[in-house]
Amino acid sequence: MSAVFSRLAAILFAACLLFTSQALTTPQRATAAEPGYLMVHFTGEGSTNQQMYLSHSTDGVHWNDLNGGGMVLRSTVGTRGVRDPALVRAPGGDKYWIVATDLCIGCGQSWSDSINNGSRNLVVWESTDLVTWSQPWLLNVAGAIPDGRNAWAPEAIWDPASNDYVLYWATNVPLNGATKHRIFYSHTSDFRSVTTPQTYIERPGSQEIIDTQIIEMPSGVGNYRYVRASGDGQITLEGSNSILGTWTALGNLSGIGLTGSQVEGPMWMKFNGTDKWALYLDQYATGGGYMPVLTTDPSNPAAYQKQTSGSYSMGGTKKRHGWILNLTAAEESRVLARWPNTAANRLQSYNFQDRYVRHANFDVRIDPSVSPAEDSRFRLRPGLAGSGTVSFESVNFPGYFLRHAGFDFQLVHNDGTAQFAADASFRQVAGLADTTWSSFQSYNYPDRYIRHYAYQLRLDPITTATGRSDATFRVTT
Incomplete structure (x- = not known):
């Protein structure tokens, strides 16, 4: 044994x-x-x-x-x-x-x-x-x-x-x-x-x-x-x-x-x-x-x-x-x-289709031939303010979002405040000039939309055909 x-x-x-x-x-x-x-x-x-x-x-x-x-x-x-x-x-x-x-x-x-x-x-x-x-x-x-x-x-x-x-x-x-x-x-x-x-x-x-x-x-x-x-x-x-x-x-x-x-x-x-x-x-x-x-x-x-x-x-x-x-x-x-693996996208202008939303020295505008290309790439995050909104986070300046202040847009570092979240959140809706594209309605000023004017990005009420075209974008890779 x-x-x-x-x-x-x-x-x-x-x-x-x-x-x-x-x-x-x-x-x-x-x-x-x-x-x-x-x-x-x-x-x-x-x-x-x-x-x-x-x-x-x-x-x-x-x-x-x-x-x-x-x-x-x-x-x-x-x-x-x-x-x-x-x-x-x-x-x-x-x-x-x-x-x-x-x-x-x-x-x-x-x-x-x-x-x-x-x-x-x-x-x-x-x-x-x-x-x-x-x-x-x-x-x-x-x-x-x-x-x-x-x-x-x-x-x-x-x-x-x-x-x-x-x-x-x-x-x-x-x-x-x-x-x-x-x-x-x-x-x-x-x-x-x-x-x-x-x-x-x-x-x-x-x-x-x-x-x-x-x-x-x-x-x-x-x-x-x-x-x-x-x-x-x-x-x-x-x-x-x-x-x-x-x-x-x-x-x-x-x-x-x-x-x-x-x-x-x-x-x-x-x-x-x-x-x-x-x-x-x-x-x-x-x-x-x-x-x-x-x-x-x-x-x-x-x-x-x-x-x-x-x-x-x-x-x-x-x-x-x-x-x-x-x-x-x-x-x-x-x-x-x-930090999910959200795709990086660009926002293409509807009426100037060779131009894309980009940041330059933290100002925001639409430009052709953006260089470096990363200046025109954003991740569409769930909105900082919630409620079915989106927020645009820069790819090459993470933690910085498109934000309106005085109805002008800048790329700004998220300070974690409720005011920042509201200013940086938008509802993605059918394009005002073409429903197959997109427009972005302000969360805290719902009568206003993201639009370009003289190639600069602004937050404006939209009342004309030109305004509807200026406020329409394609989300594209």
Whole structure:
């Protein structure tokens, strides 16, 4: 009997090992009711790709682009480009911040410029609901660092020891005339002011470090409360029991063939309902974007497993250095409602059919041969004021809508007020000059319609045949 039990035990043990291996390779959602994950990221170089994009996943390894793959936030400050965002949720869940590098490669700034005389600021947005975001502002973090040349790859984590956030980033402070990026940190409670920067991580000699991200560990997993992964020539792992305490070197991922010459931008994600993690790494050397490496113990370099290309999907856009947030059900509902994959359309004039509604310096008119073409593309969102209305959100200035003020039209950032919602909402009705086209009736001035006059967009009462033609448009791709 003992031999039989021993054989059964061995079979069960082998089955458990096989199940554990399969579960790590292809993680599943713990329950169907659990919410998913939100990734904020940029997509590449140039003024359009170096903005904020969002993607969503239900299982943590298969991602879908939100907003039709279009940007969701655009920086209008500093270099007017942003990279490497961190998405910070307040401990109470009542406030959020996106903090990003102020950098626009290929749109007026070279890598040499950004390394040696780059922006010392970070770009910050704030929200109370994860969907309506403030205008961006600049936060000077590196200006007080002697000979600090830039501010890159910000991250932030709540520190219960100081009851505020530890904000950390990379700054080049040259050593013996050569570039040397170190990680600096400051304390902040609101991402509007920071304490005097202090050195956080400095590698010996000429070794640089740029990207690092910390994750807090649950009790009972590994030997440390916090683990950080850093891009410093390797993907180096370190552990500590306090954010600003002593960190212990744990090893790197060279054992699975991943070094800092191949990948960068480490980005943590914990799978819901289970002690499993993904460390996403940006394959910058080959231009491949992010790939996940899975583990059941982030503090143990030997526990990481590379994934085959067929076991994960990153969606339609390239994902570059960002941040992943485990969503609550309420957050997920709001995010998916705010950024569905609504098609981008143009509004073609009925009586000047070579002209389209476009914004130019935030004024609104109809023009032929619009350049850039994105200035004439809008997403017809469910009306901000509700009641069966529509609102026109700009594709290349997301969060900005067509709004009338004094019966003139401008492209304006949504301030979240009821007045803005009313001014930016319209009822789409049969075209006044041709019922196969469309006209747009004001929500708060129902006797007035969107029309062009001398090619400028206005909100007017319509009483003549010319007015009916001016107020008729085709919604077209």
